[in-house]
Amino acid sequence: MDRKRTLVIKNPHLRKVRDALRMAIVNATFERQKEIRKKKRRFHPTEVERRIPLANQEQDLDRALRASVCMCPICRSQTSDMIFNPVIKKWYCIKCYEENRKWYRTHPNSTESRYTPNPFP
Numbered sequence: 752m753d754r755k756r757t758l759v760i761k762n763p764h765l766r767k768v769r770d771a772l773r774m775a776i777v778n779a780t781f782e783r784q785k786e787i788r789k790k791k792r793r794f795h796p797t798e799v800e801r802r803i804p805l806a807n808q809e810q811d812l813d814r815a816l817r818a819s820v821c822m823c824p825i826c827r828s829q830t831s832d833m834i835f836n837p838v839i840k841k842w843y844c845i846k847c848y849e850e851n852r853k854w855y856r857t858h859p860n861s862t863e864s865r866y867t868p869n870p871f872p
């Protein structure tokens with residue numbers, strides 16, 4: 752996806768279904784991460800060749816969850832309507848997106864380079 756997109760559900764019954772599905776996905780991901788951490792603790796910290804693949808799995812799950820529409824990566828809301836940010840390639844709740852957008856508008860030289868595009872268009 753390469754354009755800004757907003758997902759708003761107005762029907763309260765559909766919102767409830769959406770929120771329940773998001774919660775199920777987020778909880779399943781957290782459970783899987785918990786299992787991985789438990790497995791990782793079985794190995795001594797010096798056994799890096801066994802611990803690193805598990806740490807990578809855990810990070811992959813975290814990265815996937817943060818990029819998904821299930822949870823805002825800033826406030827962690829699972830019940831909000833979401834906006835896709837095509838620059839960062841992540842979904843944000845409308846409140847966080849608008850706050851960041853306003854901030855970057857009032858602080859135009861806040862990115863690393865002045866040629867870097869506004870991360871919240």
Ligand SMILES: [Zn+2]
Nearest residue numbers: 823826844847
């Ligand atoms: Zn948020």
